[in-house]
Amino acid sequence: MPKEQVHLHWASTNKQQPCFCNPEIYLNVTKLKATPETIAAIFGVKEPETIELKERENGKIIALEEGEQPVWQLEPDCHYDVHVAGCKDSLAPAVPINQIFSLFPGDTDDEKSDNIQKLSENFYGKIWNDKETPKEFQDRFISLTSSASIQAFRQYDWFHEVFGGPSMMGSSNPRKSILLPKVMAKHTSSRMTREYAITWLEIMDKSVNEEFPNEETLQAALKLYWIHFFGWFPYSDEDRREFRRIVWK
Structure with a gap:
């Protein structure tokens, strides 16, 4: 796997909802910025603002850098869990x-x-x-x-x-x-x-x-x-x- 990719994992705590796509996604951060909009699109989340990223190893919340295009600065070849907060309506239907x-x-x-x-x-x-x-x-x-x-x-x-x-x-x-x-x-x-x-x-x-x-x-x-x-x-x-x-x- 190219070094510029990060591992994104669908968190098992997401309202027991099955992942819309593959539960582990490889995101090339040199081609696609890790923004809430991009990650929501890939994982089938209707409301990007409900997404939270945590380091898979220790559960540390990754800060979202605010700006014209908010983005998470992720370390290549590291693993992160994708969590969805809020109501269940923000998640994909229960059909992958x-x-x-x-x-x-x-x-x-x-x-x-x-x-x-x-x-x-x-x-x-x-x-x-x-x-x-x-x-x-x-x-x-x-x-x-x-x-x-x-x-x-x-x-x-x-x-x-x-x-x-x-x-x-x-x-x-x-x-x-x-x-x-x-x-x-x-x-x-x-x-x-x-x-x-x-x-x-x-x-x-x-x-x-x-x-x-x-x-x-x-x-x-x-x-x-x-x-x-x-x-x-x-x-x-x-x-x-x-x-x-x-x-x-």
């Missing part, structure tokens, strides 16, 4: 990422898989055909493939695996994901601008609401996952607050 598949409507795995595919087809259908989609964003996505259906299947492929679908996509453990390196490699800085991220979230929010209007638990889990995914990219705290505003409006 790799169990979100179970929340999709359907009595069988095939029916649940079909609903994931419908979500992706709805999303990419909007990118290809919705006149309200910004042209620059549309051109960026259309240039990657020959059709909406191909791109939708690629997204479905990813969602099916990371949400814990049947083994046709490999391991349901996000840490062992076979698609993760490929997905992350495709999301270059030129594609992950603030503007593109906002457009992506707005379109996906519409698609989720259209496909699953009455599935509140599923919607909440998906919203947390979108924020979690963007958590791995070097956005500012202001950007992350805007992302949260869009999904939790």
